[in-house]
Structures are given as structure tokens and as C-alpha cells.
Amino acid sequence: MNRKLKIFFYSIATVIFFVTFITTKSFAQLPANNVSVNVSKTSLSGGKTIYQYTVVNNSSQRIVSFSLGSDYAHGVSELTSYPDSWSVDNGIKPGSILSPTKWDPLVLTTEGSAAVEIQWSNNDPSGDILPGQTATGFAVTLQGQSNQYLNSHWTVVFGNATAASGLLTQIGLPRxxxxxxxxxxxxxxxxxxxxxxxxxxxxxxxxxxxxxxxxxxxxxxxxxxxxxxxxxxxxxxxxxxxxxxxxxxxxxxxxxxxxxxxxxxxxxxxxxxxxxxxxxxxxxx
The missing domain is CATH 2.60.40.10 (Immunoglobulins)
Structure with a gap:
């Protein structure tokens, strides 16, 4: 490999390192009681289960990203039961992960781990979850069921690049x-x-x-x-x-x-x- 090419790859690696370092350090964790995420579970036909999530923002910052199965404190993903028909090769099956308007879902994988997390990101600032607002429409459908979708951690990222994390809160359902x-x-x-x-x-x-x-x-x-x-x-x-x-x-x-x-x-x-x-x-x- 010639010198110029080596310098190029070294520069790219350095930039990635510093971006990762700065981003990680800037995510100062806020108390989880500023934000809560409620989950409810409903059985569907065909042995499927839908888990629906409500994000309650009582902080002073707007929320621009929400992750499920993300243990922020330890930096690990927690979901080993995957959304219906999801795989690395096939991606997200239409209808298996639902999102509010102006939000997009993504299944994040980690090399060397079978666990994933599901991240919803806002594609339009007008869709941010503002202070005092509650957002619904986040949902995941599984073939079967898994307590991981009831008991895992959540992480939200605010517009000022800080983050908050906590455990899901299960809520009952009216019938x-x-x-x-x-x-x-x-x-x-x-x-x-x-x-x-x-x-x-x-x-x-x-x-x-x-x-x-x-x-x-x-x-x-x-x-x-x-x-x-x-x-x-x-x-x-x-x-x-x-x-x-x-x-x-x-x-x-x-x-x-x-x-x-x-x-x-x-x-x-x-x-x-x-x-x-x-x-x-x-x-x-």
C-alpha cells in the first residue's frame, strides 16, 4: 500500500475515533424520571403479539430519537427475540415495526452479539417530541411473545445531544x-x-x-x-x-x-x- 493511501485510511480512522469519542462523551445521562416510556401488550391472531410504546417527555428538551432494548449505562443491546420476520439479510418486514408520522425505524446490530436494539429517529424537526408532549405510534410485532419487550431498557436522545435512559413501565389495557x-x-x-x-x-x-x-x-x-x-x-x-x-x-x-x-x-x-x-x-x- 502506498504512503498516500495509508495516510488516507489513517485520517479516516482518526476522524471516526474522535467523532465517536466526542459523541459518547456528550451524551450526559439525565435522570430517567424526566422521561418515561410505557408499554402495553396485545395478543393478535396467528400467535403474534404487538407491543405498543408511549413516550412521555417531561424534560425541558425535545426528543429526536428513541431506542428500545438499549441499556445506555452499560452500552449493550438487549433484544434477542426479533421483530416478525426480521433478519439482517431481509431487513424490516412492512408492518412489523410501526412508527409515528415523520419517524423511521431501524434495527441496530452489534458485531459478535445476537442481541439487537430498535431505534426510531425523527426525519423532520416538526415531528420532535416537545417538552410536555406524549408520543404514541411506536410498536413492534413479534411471532410469539417475549418479556424482553416489556422489561428492557429504553434510551432517548434530546435535541441538545444529551440522553436519558430507564426501564420500561408496563401499563394495563382497557377492554x-x-x-x-x-x-x-x-x-x-x-x-x-x-x-x-x-x-x-x-x-x-x-x-x-x-x-x-x-x-x-x-x-x-x-x-x-x-x-x-x-x-x-x-x-x-x-x-x-x-x-x-x-x-x-x-x-x-x-x-x-x-x-x-x-x-x-x-x-x-x-x-x-x-x-x-x-x-x-x-x-x-
């Missing part, structure tokens, strides 16, 4: 179930339908009903919803608790049976889930 409570005549062709909204999960949920579909099952004519207007904000339903919503329905004479189908969402600890329900009602007309 919304709807059932027909009663149906009572309310004037000519009008019926007051009461629907019970129960939370059979382990966390409070803020419930919104976004759509209600009525369909005639026996008789002729169309069943229509008179009130309430949609979307309907039900509000917080505590774990193990329930509440009731009332629907005013117009069912023309001759209709003896109709179905009710609801669609909506429940928000818990900054994580949003969809739910649906269906019931059959008899008018006895």
Missing part, C-alpha cells in the same frame, strides 16, 4: 364490551335503546363511539338513529366499571327485529385502541 340493556317504546315508532358500555380490562379507558349502524332483520322499512349525534363522547370508564348510553331509534311499524353495530375507540395512557360491538333488539311490534 370495552357493549351489550343491550333495554329497549322501551318512546312514542309513535320511537324506541329508547340503552346500551351498557363495560370495561373488562385492567386500566381506565376514555371511550368514544364514532359510528352506529342499524339494520332491519325482521319486517320492512329502515331503522334510523334519531339521537345522539356522532361521534359520541362516552368519557372515562374505570377498569371493572361500566356506564350506559341511550339511543333514540325510529323503527317504523312492522319492524320487529333489528341489529345495532357500534364502532369506536378507547384511549388509555396515551395509547388508542379500536373496539366494536353488536346487539339484536326486538320491538315487539
Amino acid at each position: 370495552i364490551a357493549l351489550s343491550l340493556e333495554s329497549i322501551l317504546p318512546q312514542g309513535s315508532n320511537m324506541f329508547n335503546v340503552k346500551i351498557t358500555v363495560a370495561n373488562n380490562g385492567s386500566a381506565v379507558g376514555n371511550v368514544t363511539v364514532s359510528n352506529i349502524i342499524l339494520k332491519t332483520l325482521a319486517g320492512s322499512g329502515d331503522v334510523t338513529l334519531v339521537s345522539p349525534s356522532l361521534p359520541l363522547t362516552v368519557g372515562n370508564v374505570p377498569a371493572g366499571g361500566k356506564t350506559t348510553i341511550s339511543l333514540l331509534v325510529n323503527a317504523p311499524q312492522g319492524i320487529s327485529k333489528f341489529s345495532i353495530a357500534e364502532q369506536g375507540s378507547v384511549n388509555s395512557n396515551g395509547v388508542k385502541f379500536a373496539f366494536s360491538g353488536s346487539q339484536v333488539a326486538y320491538t315487539k311490534q
